[in-house]
Amino acid sequence: MTTLRSALSRGAFAALLTGSALALSAPALAQEGPAVDGQAAEEAGEQGGIQDIVVTARKRNETTQDVPVAVTAISAATIQKYDLTSLERIAASTPSFVVGRSPSGSGATLVLRGIGSNTTSIGLEQSVAVIVDGAYYGQGRTINEGFFDLGRLEILKGPQALFFGKNATAGVVSITTADPGDRLEVIARAGYEFRAHQMVGEAIISSPLTDTLGVRLAVRGSKMNRGYFKQLGTDQTYPTLDRTSTSQVVTPTNHVSGPAGDGRSEEFYVRGTVKWEPTDQFTATIKANYGTNKTDNPAAASVYYNCPTGKTAGNPAIPCARAFQSSSNRFPSALAASVPYANKDGQTGNQYKSWAVNANLVYEMDNVTLTSVTNYNWNRNIFQFDADSVSRSGAPGVFASEWSTFHAFSEEIRALTSYDGPVNLMVGGYYQKTKRDYLAWTASGGLENSSAPQPYQRYLANSKDSGTDGKTVAGFGQVIYKPVDRLELTGGVRYTHETKDSYFLQPYSHPIRVTQGIFLPGQTIVSNQSFDDWSPEVTFSFKPTSDINIWGAYKTAYKSGGFSNSGILSPNAGLPDFEFDPEKARGLEGGIKTMLMDRQLRFNVTAYTYKYTNLQLDFFRSDIFAFTTINAGSARTRGVEVDFEFAPRALDGFDVHGSVNYNKSRYGNAIGAPCYAGQTRAQGCNLVYVDDGTANGTARPFIAGTDTVANRQNLKGQSTANAPQWTATLGMNYDARLPGGLTLGMGVDARYSDSYLASAFGNPATRQGSYVNLDATLRLRTEDDRWELAVIGKNLTNRWYATGGTDAPNTGSGTGGTTGVIADQIGFANLPRTVMVQATFKY
Template identity: 40%
Template sequence: MNRHQAARRAVSTLNRVLFATVPPALLLTSAALSPALAQIEQVVVQARGQEESVRDIPVAITAVGEEQMEKFAVKSLEDIAAIAPQLTIVRGGSGSGASISIRGIQSNSTSIGIEQSVAVILDGVYYPQGRVIDEGLFDVRQVAILKGPQALYFGKNATAGVLSIETNDPGSEFESMARIGYELEQERLAGEAMISVPITDKFGVRLAVRGTKMFGGYIENNAGPTTYTTTDAATFQQTVHPNDGPTEDRFPAEESIYARLTMKGTPSDRFTYTLKGSFADYRISTTQGTELFACPALNGQPHASVADPNNPGFNMPVPNLDAECVPDWRGAQNPIPPDIAATDPLLSWFGNQLGEEYRSWAVTGKFDFDLDPVDVTAVVNYHRQRTNWVGDFDGGGATSTFAGEHSTFQNFSTEVRAVTKFDFPLNAVLGVYYQDTHRFFNQDVIFSGAENSAVTDPTRRFVAYDKFSETDGETISVYGELIWDITDRLQLTGGLRYLHETKDSYFIQPYVNPFFTGIFYQGYMLEADQTFNDASPEATLRWEPTDNLTLYVAYKEGFKSGGFSNSAIHSTLTIVNNDPSTSLPDFVFAPEHVKGFEGGVKAALLDGTLNLEFEAYHYKFKDLQIDFFNSPTFAFITENAGGAKTDGAELQFTWTPPAMTGLTLTGSLAYNIAKYTDFIAPCYAGQKPSEGCDLPISPGEVPKQQLGGQQRALAPKWAGSFGVDYETPVGDGFLIGLSTNVKFKTKHRLGGFNNPYDVQGSYATLDASVRFGNEGGNWEFAVIGKNLTNKYALLSAGDTPGTGGNTGFANGFVADRYGTPIVGRTIEFQFTWRY
């Protein structure tokens, strides 16, 4: 039996079990079932500087616990997004490495200098870079999704929300776990182990490790042997370079190793410390899991543009016969010709193959002091990450456009927070936060047959242009909140965070091949010393008329500092009067602001068997940070959108029906309108005046359009989920568990520049799992299926480099569209042993 037959049989078996067992279970009302009420356990998270029940916190929260993550084999933030309707995470090949979106508010992944509008907090520490998604989720206690601005308690930059991840600590009893899993479609082998030892009654140690090896991938690679012809700028001699096909027929093959050591001690009743050291090594066989899905310029045939920067009307599309353009989980990713890769360390990081390697080291210390009547918490962290990647960016099967990159990021941060515990109605929180960062960026790009035998540095012989950039950042922030218990049931809180941040940056393209000096500027150093100051207030009124009901209304503001786009491109086409400094506005960007209101109701009904949460919100954003790729000229432009807003509401429920022990139903329904209110934006590649690309522009500017009133990307009007979980004893001392989760999204845009082809229709996905083990929980065998209906949908869309042209003219032609599809159907077999 081959793996595809095994996958089909596993799907068939899983579906028979689910549809034969779960629907009758939902109808059972037998008196033989225990009539005892299974009250829902209260979920505790840290959203306001201290641990509180989700039911009591006046914040819109979706919490995903360890048990739920295990049922659906959630091992990454991307897996979390796959089960949470209003969260979308898109992996990016270049730039920051990811785009994280909540309620249709996100930051582009294409700029390494733009930090995420959705802040990721790992064990109380803010991780600025999008590549934090490569850290993986293993031995995690909980992931909390906090929606809307969270400026007061979460370091900085949480204008759209927060993903708060809490890993497990050592316990008071010995624990150990080993797990092995195998996924059929991607041929992924995964192993995980944990041991937690209480050395004494006051000190414990916990070690967790996880490793994966993927022998395939979810996108077929159609690239085959090709050639690459270079033209020497010094001699005009042409050379043909053979290029074998890729070594892997599917991508992105994944390989990872993770480890975390935790030590926790309680020397006294008034002092607790927790020390965590972690390591991550994540590799994939290409920089991105993308494919061409729409090619409108030539009616479905991919194309390449013939560029003449001095005569925009001359650009005409020509067929690219080495690519297909069908949304079908098939793409073409070529390696680099071996003799060319051997000349450049950045391009030969993986031999001559493509790939990405992310390595990080982190040490975190948390120190809790009970200094009655004040609790003091201090968190100190040092984090270093290194990323190397080599990518194919032409979108087709020809050997054409490649880049190699090396970047590092260092982050040191510390936070000290004091919370008073006075007996009288007024208490306070006071905190201070400090962060010091350093980013280094280096990239080499080859395309269009560039060669120069006259270079003094042989590593640049085949480079079209290279880039270096650095940013040093420092942040000092103080915050405080007053908590007034007006009565035992009514509480008013008001707080403010003040932030002072500096960023000192430079960017330079030291070398440009002589053939391209008319497009890319060589040798000029762009510099920016930026300072940002902000005060963000927040106020919340919370009323608890009963122990099981919480109502709240809040006013919030948020701030994300501006910065410098280290990964941009210095194009001669954007300078004015031959002055290279006039390109600086394409690199620097202003802060992002948000303010608005939200309110909600949280209730425990039916004797605690039904939890309901409802919230409504209205937020206005100013100067959203946007990165735009001008594909015909290979130029990035970082801008601020004038204004945007989000309006909506969300309902969540968890119900354990009293008539049936072991059954839990969950669901959510979200309504969201996220639109630009004012944005003079770049036109998408090939956009015509008749299509809205008709605004007057200044010399050096790209054609512009007004996006006011247009829907933002990744903002479906409706999104939701429905889940069923059932667990029951069977036989003599055994348990069987069944879980399903359906998630849906309605039609929405994939890109933010009004391209009519960047639209994803409504779709739904189905995940399910079947588990069998002993009642003591010592062992469990599970079959876990994701996207069981094999639904194809896209998470993102972008312009294929070098395609599209004549933007702003009547004869414009649209760039070929590439995007990131969701992962197709997967079936994983998993065995877990615990002691």
């Protein structure tokens, strides 16, 4: 394997050199072609040759080949072709991009090139920013949004702070929804997915009302009648003891709980757009959307996949397996009747609701374009789940519910000049105000207290109340200098000032847990944080011919510091255990983008190296069900990415495309990182944490005879989470014209991933092996596009893989000692094989 990887590494760099030589020696083959967007690009490709897609990676319209950014642009037609209607589906088809869904905490992790935030703290913001119609949606729960009826989608890799602000240290996913067109458009679409018995429907109507005013209304709904994951749970007993001290002798009360749901869901989304162009200079686009997403088990995809005994520690009848199966239980009826926000029938679930309004105003003067983007977005998430994710009997069972809301208002104003001279400018300002409210309740340990101050606290072990109010003010500017026609140099900087005011309180903790020193109720800790950052960026772009672009960039980025709203306060914890500092990035990126063979071949190569400092990590201690958020040292990610597309004019409607990506993402000096459960001193858990009153504390070597156990490690040299060293894609499309005005379209795309660790803490038990997944589509449509019948297959190899994970609660032992038992591993699994039939009618 080492030899193969070495050969592949040499091959990647050889490809870089070969590609550069081909590009520089082929100006006679280059031919200028018009830039088009989304659907037009798809149609142009069917005529042979390759057309560019217009992107807004630098807040101005540029083609994918001209912009000095590593960008993957996905057209509206491709999104529809493969039903890429969620970030998870997009990630499953995109190399170096990983999305993992979590039942709690932040709700998800988004990873690009091996850099991302783990999921266990709701206070951690994503390292990959999600931008919708120019506005920032940075929360992990964003994956619950319905992304359909899109104009295009762009994945910008690497730090993107200058134009997109904080929390874009790893990259940006920029989503542009469809606008009204200049003609009446009516679309009706219905689909049926066989594995989940899912019914999907969409309806879109778009029409100009006058010469200057257009509207568009898009609606999508779906309902699953069976989950993607088999539910292995059975009826179990949860015994409770009504007492406030372990010395009391009482008779247990047995509560029976049935199996939880299998993950079936239903969703509804609606979006309305009004576009007004009263003059050639002014355009106003107003969008409003509303959505709901419900599932009967948020932990259905939480799979026990690696356990020391091959069985789950909580229930030996439940096997550990890399299979599309999980087990958990609903709330016992007595708990369901009292725990806040528990479903009254005890069923687990997740209920997500959101709405947003976005106003985009553009005023184009002769040499200056003014843009304003105003956005307000709100979401609420309520979940109920079996928090140890295993169907088991006994007091160790954990049942949790949560209510959280997030509000964000933002305003961005920018000006871009377009003078004929060599110098142009972009300047802008940004303001954002956010508010997070978080409430949580946990029943565990068989604890009961009929004398609790409030009836709803009777079965609680602990409850939490936390919130954060945030404000961000930023200014940014860029100088664009073109000393000659084919050379562009730019330099810019973004200044960010941010404040976060937070609090945390545990209103109630069971007296036994207080006596044991696990919880400290009734005490409020308050945090007032302020951050300032300068993020500069410099780029160059040189085009020796119109179809060759040699580019490079120096970039920096800043990820917000903050407060861990979902932490736990104990007598041994304090404010430093909740606060964490900003994460920063800086480094170099560059490459060559080419169109060769009369624009029949696109061949691009990118190389990069970035260093990340003060990495934000959140750790779940499985033995005591506690959370710790820290800044852990540094990491470096470096690699080479090669992508190509070949669309021969001699074979109309055919193209083949692919990519090969090498990425090495490793921790630098990361002293003080928590040890994974069961990690021994010989395995690297050989440092002792020393609280110095800061968020990070210090760590010193373990001293035999003085220290009982160690509790920290240095992650230096370990891989970051979800960072395969090699990924690759290969696919083809062919549209064949049939008699009678019909077209038969076929497409197949394969994605390969090398092995990787699913954990951020170097746990070898979380290693995911290499895999290949396969997507395919078959379409029959009329020449005028009035109707289309399609079959869409995803993950046809039915390969299971983890996109993140955590140690299972109440498992693992011996951490920091001479011997240890690794915790059972829970993986956030991908979706299994799905096959959908879909009919589309257009007018």
